[in-house]
Amino acid sequence: MYVATKGGERAIEAAHQWLAEERRGDRDVPELSIAQIREQMSLAVNRVMAEGSLYDPDLAALAIKQARGDLIEAIFLIRAYRTTLPRFGASLPVETGEMAITRRVSATFKDVPGGQVLGPTFDYTHRLLDFKLAAEGTTPEAQRKSADETPAPHILDLLDRDGLMEPLETSEDTPSDLTREPLEMPADRPLRLQALARGDEGFVLSLAYSTQRGYGRTHAFVGELRIGTCAVEMEIPELGFAVEIGEVELSECETVNQFTGSKTEPAQFTRGYGLVFGQNERKSISMSLVDRALRWEELGEDNTGAPAQDAEFVLYHCDNIQATGFLEHIKLPHYVDFQSELELIRRLRREAGAEEREAAE
Template identity: 70%
Template sequence: MYVAAKGGEEAIAAAHDWLGEMRRGPADLPSLSLEQIAAQLSLCVARVMSEGSLYDEELASLAVKQARGDLIEAIFLIRAYRTTLPRLGASAPLDTGRMLCERRISAIFKDIPGGQVLGPTFDYTHRLLDFALAAGDERAAATLAGTAAQHRPRVSDHLGQEGLLRNEPPGPETPPDATRQPMELPADRALRLQTLARADEGFLLGLAYSTQRGYGRTHAFVGELRIGSVEVEIELPELGFSITFAEIVATECETVNQFTGSRTEPAQFTRGYGLVMGRCERKAISMSLVDRALQWRELGEDDTGAPAQDEEFVLMHADNIQATGFLEHIKLPHYVDFQAELELIRRIRATQATGDPTGTAPGGRS
């Protein structure tokens, strides 16, 4: 423990009490319920679940409430709780082709099989403050006819049928587990995608933006972005078949990029991929752009020195919990370290003033 001052435990206890008071706010206001947070702050909850690597809306809502809306603190709480849970098994790969899509768009074809589904999106709002919400005048929930979620074919499947989209090489039969094994570089794509799925959204957004501005030589199009419910299955050897044990909301993005081909491969498109839990489309798009930038070695492209192409830079700095811990530890007491630095600076100044390399001449401090 970094607390060196006498009475530190009492001060910490008082800080905890004060934090609880600040979290609750004025007592004359009703307390937020977890149901309200899950239903009305659903995008916050989705980010906490995605970067916390635990799909549970109730627990994520509790973390958001406990953290006073600080999403990185909430993610920290979820990650910590996750470590206490037993691991009962591994699910089969998600079949996102069977996703019941509530939102599904493509930027490369106007007319796609199954149609474009805008869904609930900010894309076409005016980005003006709606003061009616402040007055409590909100639209009542309504059932929109004809907009039920449906299975819709993949856009990438149609490109693949023409041979215009590069086939993905098979991954390992048992992918590495980023939550149980230390990071080893170079990392295969399965490990990179796991790390990116848990990565900080803002960090990925900045890296993705850099690729669009020319740092990485990738010019991506959103082949398909889909959000919806997907079944989670587990294989039971004793039964000889799989069963569905859960249904979660997920966001998937596939971007397509030009690829000039090689001696063994024709010119075709390549893809970047992003899949995250919950409704997190900005994160999924960013993830797919960074994933594509990191594939330069596998595709035989040049390393331009772009940040998004530097595997070690991306993977070792993307986790907001590690970054927060290392950043915030410097605000804890470092009295002994600073005293050593202080004495060193005084000795250097004395040497410069007197010309005595020992720093012990009259008037010097040692």
């Protein structure tokens, strides 16, 4: 016998307790500290900061712990926290040209002022499982060289000097803020870049890959990829000047794209741009490829119908918090809608059956 169930509240409470227990896992294994996650899972922390749009390694580490390592869940925790924070003001644009560099490579020139700096990269590691890590061995200290004082200007600016590079568009306008204003189409480039910077790494990666395989091909080279820390400055109205309020680690990628010219633009090299919190070169390179593909209209290129060229498609679907929420909501009760469909399908079948019987008679 069916009885309308009560007790949703108790079921939810019990589910939450079970979840907390599963999160902790075997209590004979020591609990992870926030500092351990922050220091030893730093690339996960970086991704959570980037897609959560909040630069705070400790909070990101806490979110990863709370989310049992589910990074999208951790990003969600950070987003929900971030949106309640009061806003004191906006920082000045960061000067990535003055970055304290930990890694900097160019695929377009063998050597450049400031040099190529490999930095802490997986690039030339052989992907062999290192069982020494399982044995909890100690890690030897890396060899260090004293900091290179040679300035490292943006490589694309050097090309720019020869007039081969499309000039950088500059504007003194304050860009609109994706997190404070509803997304409006068509979206300008600052808005597109904001969306991509917090967009899902996997989604942006796949879109970028699709351009390489010919869906909106843009012939990209990594002109420069640089990772390091930048000072963040803010104007304090009471003081009348800017003060440094901290520093952030950033990954910046500028692509150089072959461009044979269009009806409106001469043959030149064009740019794609990617900037992400923390060390995340996969995301910053992906972002710069998608950025370049989305620029087809302003450069007078053809729209080949490629997904990466479609700003509405890209911007409305790159946010993993929106996507996962809506995707997973279909597990919520839909008794009412389903009942109305059931009734419709039964009626249509009944009517079709009646017609067939009539036709047979």
